[in-house]
Amino acid sequence: MRLVVLPGDGVGPEVTTAAVRVLRAAFASRGLPLDIATRAVGWAAVQTEGAPLTDDTIDACRAADAVLLGAVGHPDAEHAPAHLRPEAGLLALRQALGCWGNLRPARVPDGLIGASALRADRARGTDLVVVRELGGGLYYGEPRGDDRGRAWNTLSYTEDEVRRIAHLAFRVASERRRRVTSVDKANVLETSKLWRRVAEEVALQYPEVIFESMLVDRAAMELALRPSRFDVVLTSNLFGDILSDQAAGVVGSLGALGSASVGGDTDLYEPVHGSAPDIAGTGRANPMGAIASVTLMLRTTGGLPELADDIDASVEACLGDGLRTDDLATPADASPPVGTHAFTSAVVDRLGARVSRRVVGGA
Amino acid sequence: MRLVVLPGDGVGPEVTTAAVRVLRAAFASRGLPLDIATRAVGWAAVQTEGAPLTDDTIDACRAADAVLLGAVGHPDAEHAPAHLRPEAGLLALRQALGCWGNLRPARVPDGLIGASALRADRARGTDLVVVRELGGGLYYGEPRGDDRGRAWNTLSYTEDEVRRIAHLAFRVASERRRRVTSVDKANVLETSKLWRRVAEEVALQYPEVIFESMLVDRAAMELALRPSRFDVVLTSNLFGDILSDQAAGVVGSLGALGSASVGGDTDLYEPVHGSAPDIAGTGRANPMGAIASVTLMLRTTGGLPELADDIDASVEACLGDGLRTDDLATPADASPPVGTHAFTSAVVDRLGARVSRRVVGGA
């Protein structure tokens, strides 16, 4: 597999380094080739290359099988002109690659029930995926701008845009618990009426999947009250941004979640968390989100689900042994939190142990 | 006080009837005059008057001191033309009255900690108000429409619109814990950049209030993880719609929350919950949201905070005695849930008892 790594800003370099260590160990254990190139993105790229995303980097990403991005965003960039903002690099990358579908799974890892913001009984069953439209909507709509004390943005969707993301949601649901909740604000917005109509049409082609449309305000409330009722949550770009972060909060483990952006030339994988400038460089970042992105990659782009299973099992084993980074630690824990490197080493060790057991056992 | 009641659809008539009973009892206890007129709105008005909101009703509301609305929305209206949708009546009413500011307090009533979706220790401290811009944004922006497989809406804000809602948020915060969190998506949207800039400018005029700007995705996550960190949450129309319903879910008591819409000719009060068609007519609706709207009314429009305190205390006493409507009941409760009428009668009784204690005690 040919991979481009874009470490980016803040904790990005630390967590991508960790994920790459795990990935290398997994590939080595199977004797598979792995080719990795690293490029700058975000504020890091502004510093070294004068722009948050260069054409060279886009070309490298296009030529790869997959891209792993750490995070973008830096406090110094707050007042930078729009085209030099780190986020502009990420939005441009999604567009350049043509990624229009974003998968954001949120579930409570078994070893982490206690770290959840919810009462254990409510959180336990939570296992959902937000399928977010990533290429359009309010993020990219024209006209946009500001002038003389007024600012404006445009929310726009075509039937084709909604249809392809809806199909993706139903395909994902078919492999899961077969339930799609499409989120909109159809009682107010024309774009949402179109969204609802198309989603309902697509639903007819998947009779084995239970379908419902839900208003976004109601969805936010249900996600707070009964998160385990959701399986696949189909959303526009903006609603998906909000609801997927809410879901991360609900399962209480933002640092542990990964995401996949698909549909374009090359699939793009990122942890759900941001660049976390407050802890950057301290060695305390949780690598689980980047590692989860890598297992998504192995399943989605790589066609290597066994490797993903090995990694997932190793991470669960670490959690089961009580290993926690700072963000997941609670006062009730038996041992103090571990750093990024120690957690990653523990995952790599368990991966090695699994592999030798398999070799010895002949399984 | 001259009040117009708009019962609306679903459980609306049941909960407004309940709130009016409580209001009448409170006014009678002080010998104050109360003048109430009732009008149709929403789907109920479509049935009787051919439109979800008539000019007559608008005139009656304009002439009143305050309006109490139950809820709008009916399953039969799902496929009605846009101008006959019950929600269109509510949006038109907000505009006709000129209400641009919406206050949505969310806190866990002391008697309800156990009903919260959160672990008790996290929920206990949650006591926030969403101050939502209600007159503009994506809800009303032009152009809007759909044509040949494409639909569009416009998000637009002026500095003046943001300034007045920001001032309201800071004034509200000055009477509370003195903390404002302004929510936007300034890393993507021009409208949000304007929002952030104006909010920061207004903040300078309230040096005693701690101010922060937060991205909407982060805000949704924080509200899931650490709801008690918020005091006043300042938002646009759409973000406020989503975050206030999330907050209602977080405190686990949607049925118990009221709201005030202010800034126009007449203030408008509504429970946060919808028309709940599934339980309409069963006598099981929770009247607490409508009653909370009435206490907001007494404090905000009525200048009668003592009456509001009496009502609040009576409701807390009922909860303390274990009275719960269906929506708040849990398997752990000692007694079965009570209906709308029984709960309301209990509130009225305790109100009477408080008043006679005061008369006897001479306080």
Ligand SMILES: CC(C)[C@H](C(=O)O)[C@@H](O)C(=O)O
């Ligand atoms: C950084 C930002 C532009 C981005 C988004 O809003 O899409 C982020 O919040 C995300 O969800 O990946």
Ligand SMILES: CC(C)[C@H](C(=O)O)[C@@H](O)C(=O)O
């Ligand atoms: C009914 C609907 C138009 C309304 C809104 O979105 O404003 C409701 O959800 C609310 O929050 O009061």
